[in-house]
Amino acid sequence: MRKIIIDTDPGQDDAVAILLALASPKELDVLGITCVAGNVPLHLTEKNARIICELAGKPDVKVFAGCDAPLMRKLVTAEHVHGKTGLDGPVLPDPTMPLQDDHAVDFIINTLRAEPIGTVTLCPLGPLTNIATAFQKAPDIISRVQEIVLMGGAYFEVGNITPAAEFNIYVDPEAADIVFKSGAPITVMPLDVTHKALVTKERNDAFRAIGSPVGVAVAEMTEFFERYDREKYGSLGAPLHDPCVTAYLLQPELFTGRSVNVEIETQSELTLGMTVADWWRVTDRAPNCTFMGQINAEGFFALLTERLARL
């Protein structure tokens, strides 16, 4: 059983990632969900996380609110993709489960200090502000992290918020820089992977056919989310970015990648937030992460549909 902390900015795709984790209690022990400002402001991301826990029938999961703005910059949000609430699509009731009193950053620090070394995996699905703040405040926790499995960045697929940058890294490039330089073991799900995990009509129908409130809500979420990519890019369906992180924890063999060096651009206006990956090893910079490149999409959607049906 792997102990995880999900750090997130829900977000329909974050929501599906959370549902997949909560549907897999034999493999994943969700110690807590820490929320960060990203797709929408913090007061909505923490609310959305609680809505999703209740949808999953898991109101006992601990949800924490964290940083409400990037380390050094003004928050950039993505209502153009996720809608005004961040969770547009289904109509879901407001949550009644409590938000925890502790700050998300303190929860991350205290948990990593309390659990045995190398037993807690961090799963960031949004800007890396909470994780970087925790690492700055308590550098001793870095060597206690088992692994960071995150969604962010891109190499051949370059940007989805600017021509050069992926949203999560662009929103807080200084935080990403701290995390990528931390020395913790990092596995990255970049756009190159997530743009191959498309919710086609058939896959959406399979979610709906589950017939449960979770199945129907996921179908409605991905339908809403889908219109952006379909209308804008003529894409075959919505890329399910964040669930790649939880799917990797459950079935790592669905993904293949390379150990590379990644540096984050924090200065240039033109390429701010770019993940400069040394894919061809043209520098002597030491690899600092595994950048995934390929996904078995059929296997990924089979896993997702089967697990969501358990909730």
Ligand code: BDR
């Ligand atoms: C990432 O940005 C957000 O919009 C999604 O939730 C995902 O984490 C994709 O670039």
Ligand code: CA
């Ligand atoms: Ca996200």
